[in-house]
Amino acid sequence: EAGVTQSPTHLIKTRGQQATLRCSPISGHTSVYWYQQALGLGLQFLLWYDEGEERNRGNFPPRFSGRQFPNYSSELNVNALELEDSALYLCASSTKRVEQFFGPGTRLTVL
Amino acid sequence: GESVGLHLPTLSVQEGDNSIINCAYSNSASDYFIWYKQESGKGPQFIIDIRSNMDKRQGQRVTVLLNKTVKHLSLQIAATQPGDSAVYFCAETLRSGTYKYIFGTGTRLKVLA
Numbered sequence: 093e094a095g096v097t098q099s100p101t102h103l104i105k106t107r108g109q110q111a112t113l114r115c116s117p118i119s120g121h122t123s124v125y126w127y128q129q130a131l132g133l134g135l136q137f138l139l140w141y142d143e144g145e146e147r148n149r150g151n152f153p154p155r156f157s158g159r160q161f162p163n164y165s166s167e168l169n170v171n172a173l174e175l176e177d178s179a180l181y182l183c184a185s186s187t188k189r190v191e192q193f194f195g196p197g198t199r200l201t202v203l
Numbered sequence: 204g205e206s207v208g209l210h211l212p213t214l215s216v217q218e219g220d221n222s223i224i225n226c227a228y229s230n231s232a233s234d235y236f237i238w239y240k241q242e243s244g245k246g247p248q249f250i251i252d253i254r255s256n257m258d259k260r261q262g263q264r265v266t267v268l269l270n271k272t273v274k275h276l277s278l279q280i281a282a283t284q285p286g287d288s289a290v291y292f293c294a295e296t297l298r299s300g301t302y303k304y305i306f307g308t309g310t311r312l313k314v315l316a
Contacts, residue, residue, distance in 0.1 A: 125304070132211060134292065135247070135306040148303050182246050191237070192304060194246035
């Protein structure tokens, strides 16, 4: 069974640009979660999508947004990039069983 | 964002010894707890979970202990191996709620040969 996949693996942008990160959940999983992991820090919850709807978001500004498609894949968009947005962005998927399975992450570097 | 702490504590253990990694969780209403292992450059990998109606659960070489009175969780790794070197995170959530995970700071485990 394929795990959670994320693309791209690495992304380099400059300040003010927009970044789009993608996530494909495990087949059969309807929930997708996004987390930010800055260097040396723990995982901070960003967004939760379930059945195509945004269900919850963490304490991040509105320039962090996303969506979930009918096939349950998801996209995270970060507008007006700032240097401090440089981090590993992790996507996780789950069913209603709660256990979340993580992808390998996208390393975003903002120059 | 919600996270606990800024610095990553490190635990150094001799190969073959047992490791104990501790975690204090924040929400007394949390009823599901998970331990994840994250190797360098990879996403977190599920190790073991425990529900709040239990105080101990065992897996292969790992045991999780839950003390709800003091809101404390621990992960015990038996006969630690070099492949156990990683950062370990605990996470808490409320199963009947948003399923949002709150992650602890993380502990770096270094296995010494």
